[in-house]
Amino acid sequence: MSETEHPINIDLVKNLSPFSDLSDTHVRDILKHATLKSLASGKMLFKRGELSESCYYLINGSVDLLNESFEITAISSASKSSNNAALHPLDNQQPHQYSAVTTRKSLILIVDKNHMDIVLTWDQAGNYLVTDLSQEGSIERDWMTCLLESNLFSQIPPANIQQLFCTFHQKSVVKGDAILTEGEQGDLFYVLEKGQANVTKQTDDGPHIVASLNTGDFFGEEALVGNTTRNASIIMTTNGSLMYLTKDDFKRLLQEPVQDFITLDELDTLHSSSQPVVLIDVRLPGEYKFDKLDDSINIPLNRLRERLPAFDPNATYIVLCDGGRRRELGAYLLTEAGFTTKILNKTTNNSH
Secondary structure, three states: OOEEEEOOOHHHOOOOOOHHHOOHHHHHHHHOOEEEEEEOOOOEEEOOOOOOOEEEEEEEOEEEEEOOOOOEEEEEOOOOOOOOHHHOOOOOOOOOOOEEEEOOOEEEEEEEHHHHHHHHHHHHHHHHHHHHHHOOOOOOHHHHHHHHOOOOHHHOOHHHHHHHHHHOEEEEEOOOOEEEOOOOEOOEEEEEEEOOEEEEEEEOOEEEEEEEEOOOOEEOHHHHHHOOEOOOEEEEOOOEEEEEEEHHHHHHHHHHHHOOEEEHHHHHHHHOOOOOEEEEEOOOHHHHHHOOOOOEEEOOHHHHHHHHHHOOOOOEEEEEOOOOHHHHHHHHHHHHOOOEEEEEEOOOOOOO
């Protein structure tokens, strides 16, 4: 396909459906997973009967849609009335009912269909929920919006969201308060509702600031998932307020819904599919060398986060260890970062 890619300006899509009904934040999120291509006349976008992972928008130019009887529906960007087909994805059905061919030089926006569906789901379910609960006067909109736009929350069934937000408790804090203390046992999951805080870790030279937190940032989950002690301290740098969940509520509403277990037999089936599969053993190197699964790679849990930027977003990641809690924390970190993740059970049943 002879084509040239172009940068995407948000103003270019604001009159298109459903972009016209979304916030700029959500539009930009969708466009991160989109490309804008210039195609010559006579180029095929898709064929009738094909399954497509993309939505196609005609930004400029013209396209012919051909059905099974070779009848033509001509689509042109010149007419942009409210009911014009050029304002909507071209034949957004699965499988395609038409073949689409450019009839002159055209500018085509190609959007990842799955990611758009995620954003639309959260925009509709999330905005309804945020507005509904904010009207009660006890919950601010900003921190909830930040959570709903996070990778972690995109994995949670929308039906669980109302119950989740209604379960949060609120706590006022002042500048200098230590919310978490490095080395202590974890029992709460926090979201910063208002204010700012620093993340500090103890070094030989004393406390060292490693990050800053703002409204909507959440923390404390790693100690809850792994049943371990806190790996850093959180100190408020302003007055503010926190929303928090107890350990039991966190596991029930946030951890368990995003855990997806897989057996060895199911792994064999997954391997036979066309999608890339990566097995990650999160044990220490010595443990891994002694008893490793064929085709797996070793990334110790404490090195996993720093390796995430090199991961393939199109792959499915299978996390394993010796059946302990490290695999659950490893899978949680991957899911939180937006990757498709499963947890391997080496047993013949699917219990965990």
